[in-house]
Amino acid sequence: MTALDPPQVRSPQPPRLQDVLGVTALPPAGATSVTNRLRALLGRLRRAMAPPPARIMESVLAGLEPAVLAALCRTDLPDRVTGPVPVAKLAADLDVDPHRLTRLLRFAHTRGWLRLDRRDLVHPTRLTPFLRREHPGGWRAWVEFAAGHDVGASLAVLERALPPDGDAFEAANDLPFFTFMAAHPERHASFDAAMAAGARMHGLLLARAIQWSTSRRVCDIGGGDGALLSVLIAHHPHLHGVVLELPEVVARMPSRHQVTAQAGDAFQALPTGCDTYLLVNVLHDWDDAAATALLSRAAEAARSSELAGPDARVIVVDSEARRRPTDDLALLADTLMLALTPGGRERTVAEVVALGEAAGLALERHRRLASGDVAIVFRRGRNAPE
């Protein structure tokens, strides 16, 4: 190794469940589903109890929530509140007006990001550590990515996504999402970091939910900075991984134990010689035609795999769209895809299965994950129809 080589990450410890999901034991996927339905029901009740003008005003002003969260994170407030701390001290440390700061803290208190007591002491909550810069879950990166001007500008012209070929992100930022990111490396790195938080979680969940004992070599298509494979390999050290990513993402990727990176275009060709091909939060970026093309490339690569023979598989992980609209993360993700991509969306299990079959894959089974997402396992199946 020379002084110019990137540092090697050796035998990483898997991240702890507490850090990634905030729980000490993984709930069964059914429990997540019941909890989410209950929360949606309580939300409906809460809204039903308010008269229409109050509901309109609450909806119009809902954008204050991410704005206040981002403002507090930019002041590093979550990093400063590690135990009870007086507002006056926080204000002095930040060199800001204590009364104005209190107003944001009162807002934060109602959202549970922090707790403000009657003596003007600010306390951390269960959520506060997750907002800190160095928290191992890395979820704060989402606050930074979502607060970016490019994201805000596309949300401000969401109606531009409505024509059949509409692209609100391009209308607002002159370039489609991934082309824009390639041209703005700082924003792309912020996006990679946000993706890595979810990837760590999916690595943990897939390590437990999927059978890996007969697998040897896993390709993560659009696998971001390799965080998912790194976590998976920490749980199953016999595995080796390869990330297929855009060249600029590969250039930023840290060196990871037993993970190699290949720069390329997933629509053109995929690494061969793997027994498992993952598409995690990737299909939802694309319309049906492009998603089928990606699945076809994965099916071709799986069919060419001598390592696994007929056992080669393609695993798709995305949020699960509900037939009836439900106030859950899948609905938020679907609306975000409408704003950021030229045709991406969340899909039902049946819709993903139909795309997989059109690409020549055969459904093995699907498995709901404790995050509320769904993993759909395909075998390599027959040759794709012409």
Ligand SMILES: C[S@@+](CC[C@H](N)C(=O)[O-])C[C@H]1O[C@@H](n2cnc3c(N)ncnc32)[C@H](O)[C@@H]1O
């Ligand atoms: C929504 S992110 C998901 C990242 C990761 N799988 C995860 O779950 O965190 C989609 C990824 O696809 C990558 N990507 C976009 N277009 C691609 C292409 N043509 N070929 C390969 N990767 C691509 C992006 O760089 C990005 O990392």
